[in-house]
Amino acid sequence: MDFSRLTQIILLLVVTACSHTKPPKMGVIPQPMEMNYQPGTFKINDKTVIVVDSSFEEKQLTEEINSFLKDNFNIQLEISRSPQENAIHLVKAMEVAPNGAYSLTVGGDGVTIKASTGQGIFYGIQTLAQMLSPKTEVKEPVLNYVQINDAPAYEWRGMMLDVSRHFVPKDSVKKVIDILAMHKMNKFHWHLVDGIGWRIQIDAYPELTRKGAWRKVKGDKKPWEDFEIASKDAEGEVYGGFYTKEDIKEIVAYAKERFIDVIPEIEMPGHSEAALQCYPEFSCDTEVITGVYCAGNDDTFQFLQNIISEVVELFPNEYVHIGGDEVGKGSWLKCNKCKKRMQQENLQTAEELQSYFVRRMEKFIHSKNKKLIGWDEILEGGLPERATVMSWRGVEGGIEAANAGHDVVMSPGDPLYLDHSQGKSEYEPPSWGGYNNVLKIYDFNPVPKDIAPDKKHHILGAQANLWTEQVKSLSHIQYMMLPRISALSEAIWTKAEKRNREYFINKLDVHFDRLYEKGYNYSGSSLTPDYDVSYDKVNKAFNLTLQNELELYEIRYTLDGSNPTMQSELYSAPIEYTTSIELNAMCFRNGEPIGYPLKKIFSTGFGDQCKVIYSNSYNETYSGGGDRALFDNKFAIARGDDPNWQGIKEKDFEVLIDLGSLTELSYAGLNFFQDIGATSVMLPTMVIISISKDGENFETVLDEVIATQEKREPIIKHIGSNFKKQDVAYIKITAKNRSVLPEWHLRKGSAWLFVDEVSVK
Structure with a gap:
């Protein structure tokens, strides 16, 4: 770190703290609205007492404090209802806003946390815990005198976890909730249902979990390739799991203790292969079950209403998420029942039929005293009057909905999808989609400028989404969450004018130790x-x-x-x-x-005079940057959409590199890409590298057959050769394209070669 940066941080600490004495090295995430330090310190000891206002439930909040003090300082405090000195006071104060706001004061008589609700007290306790951690910085429970006044900027601060692709055990779900709680997040969106698996017990339809929660494991295929449901005790290897109603009640109660609402998602009308393979009578009258509920069948709506009736009994929060995204509407246009429905309701398009479907379900959900929320595709064809929109395809859907007077949760894939990569290294674990790093998330503003001033209140907040196509374990979940959820927590708790990127980065230095001490597998991609x-x-x-x-x-x-x-x-x-x-x-x-x-x-062997002669030209869509892309010192990362890859379809990669003059070399090589899971790009079958002084007489320094790798995850393979040091003026490289994808590939048709960055030394 340079001195100018260090000076900035020190000044920022002083300004933020407004202190007469320098506070200890620490950082509260998310950043409180006001923190004013004064001279003096208070030390918690075994004589300190937790004094709880009679208005608050004692056990829930005092256990939160004592559990932390026991783990960090081996201190267990007595509980009292009578005010006294040397105490941690939890005080009901109606003048503090009821939305999770709190005040925290450290002075001569101890610590006082005031709030009008238990939620506010809980958030004050989270701040107190961060002020007394990590152990690497805080050896004793000593607090500087401080006055903190704090409140969230947005009411919806959440994360979605997909448990359909890969089932997440109950205890692991609780650990995810713990991470959200320490960051003052208050919404846990639980993606319980999708085409790949049904994860919630429904008494009226036992097949949903007897079969819909399990699928056959087929070699190294991904779950969505040749998907087939199976009962738990079916022949061969099966994979899956589900939550019983008791499991769900336990998790909902666990979240409630941490002031987190659990929002269930029951997908409809699309993404429903698992349900419809169990109950095909609710699919369209077409030859193939497409995974889309039949909108022309009244029994379909009764089926879904019966499911929702059981779901709402388990989740006391006000929202039910119905999905509504990526609906393949082709089956509706072929289905006799759906065509009849469109005639009866005077619907002209499949989008209007989807709107009919959503409106009908919204009326039922409203009758259960719940609010419908769905992905922004529910805007298509017209939105139900009371519906809330979760905008994931960018922010445009959210802008449209908010300006029309609907509540909105901003959740754009860029930058809030946590299944996307957070680093550029080829050593990153498997990810899906784009690239969302820590600071990109930190800079996110939930309220775009295109929302009318009188409609901004419709932006409830934001949430991150973690889909699990590539994520199979709690350790990987934590890696994808942290520290990105730390960045999001500050982006949606702290008002924009109170946020400071430099200070946040400095706080992360301390926060990393907190995460480590809790045993969380946080990512070092940002480092x-x-x-x-x-x-x-x-x-x-x-x-x-x-x-x-x-x-x-x-x-x-x-x-x-x-x-x-x-x-x-x-x-x-x-x-x-x-x-x-x-x-x-x-x-x-x-x-x-x-x-x-x-x-x-x-490399330095490529001067301005260097030329590349292609026998087969690269595809213009995948130019890599043009004829000099192979030696521009810009290395493509393990993603097919990286603009530095140069792509060739069907044909071989054949280039002659004219260095322009004799250059002493002893090595030549280049990178190739493969991603069977997401692209038609495969490694070459053979690579030949030859060198020459005169462009006529070539010496082969590499002639290598490349073994076929059926690994689904992205691969960057560097292929090259050392040779006797000598003067070289020309390098010829040939990489054989297999031309046609093999039979076992999940795609059909032409194979691509992706190449990048010729290296010499």
Whole structure:
């Protein structure tokens, strides 16, 4: 960290704290509205008492305090109803707003947390716990005198967890709720139902969990490939699980104790393959069950109403989520019952039929004293008057709904989908979709400027979504949540004018230790080194800049391919090089590596005079940046949509690189990509690399058959060869395309080759 940045942070701490004495190194996330420090300290000891206002339920809140103090300081406090000194006072104060607001005061007689509701007291306790942690910073329970006044900026602060793709055990769900609670989040959207699995017990329809909760495991295929439901005791390997009603009651109660509402999602009318394979009579009268409920069958609505009637008994919060996204409406247009319904209701399009479906279910849900909420596709064809919209396809749907007077929860895939990658390293665990890093989420504003001023109150807040196509374990769930949920918590709790990105980054330094002490598997992606390369034409030298997203901690590196240690060179200024280097860089925090390494060969053998002659031209859609893309020192990451990949369909990759002059080399190689799970891009079957001094006589330095890999996850494979050091003027590279995808591939048709960055040294 440079001195100017350090000075900024120190000044910011002083301004934020308004203190006469410097507070301990700490950081409350999300940032409170007001924090004013005064001289003096108060120490909690075994004589301290928790004094609870008679208006509050004693056990719930006092256990939260004592559990923390026991774990961190081995202190257990007595409980009292009588005010006294040397105490932690939990006081009912009606003048404090009822939306989770609280005040926290530390003074000579102890700690006082005031709120008009138990929820506010709970949030004050979370702040107190962060002020007394982590153990690496807080050795004793000593608090600086401080006055905190705090309240959330938005009423909806949530996260969705998908348990349909991969079932998440009950205890793991509780741990997810714990993470939300420590960040003052208050909504847990539980995606219980989708086409891949049904996860909630419904007494009226036992087949939904007897069969719909289980599916056959078919080799290395993904669950949605050749999907087939099966009972738990079916022959062969099966996968799945579901929550009994008692499980759900237990989780809902657990969340309630942490002031979190659990919102169930029961998908309709699409994404319903699991349900319709159990009860096909509610599908359209077409040859194939498409996973879309028949909108022309009154029995379909009775089926769903019976399900909703059981669901609402389990979830006391005011919302029921019906999904409503990505409905394949083709079966409706072929179905006789649906066509008849459209005639009867004077509906002209499939979108209007979807609106009919949603309106009909909304009326029933309203009759149960609940509110319908759905993804922004429920706008299509017309929105029910009382419906709430969750905008995921960007913010446009939310803008439209809010301006029309509907409540909205902003949940755009960019940047709030946590199944998306949070780092660029090829070592990242499997992810889905785009790229959403920590600071991108921190900068999110739930209220776009296109919403009319008198409609802004319709933006209830925001939530992140974690779909689990690629996420199979609690450890992976935590990795995808943290620290991104920390960033979101501040983005939707703290008013924009009170947020400060630099201060948040500084607080994360402390917060990482809190997460570690709780045993959470947080991601170090934001600390993985990234790079930028520039060329100084005057000095004919390259400059390599290293940084990570948060610009925190030391980066150490080697240039000989060895793994960096704390004894390796400390990065402090751009690395100048005039010959090729093999960089291996790593971030270190408190002497230990964190994040992933950056391993790249940065070449110098390609000057301005270098030319690339293609036998088969690359596809213009996947140009990689043009003819010089193969040596621009921009390495594509393990995503098919990375613009640095150069793509060729069906044909072989054949290039002749004219270096323009003799260059002494001893190595040549390049990167190839494969992602069977999401693309038609496969590794080549063979790679041949040849070198020449004159462009006529070539020496083959690599002739390698590449083994077929059926791995579904993305692969970046670097293929190259060392050879005797010699003068080289031309490099010829041929990579054989298999042309047609193999029979076992989940797609059919032409195969693609993706290549990037020829490296020489």
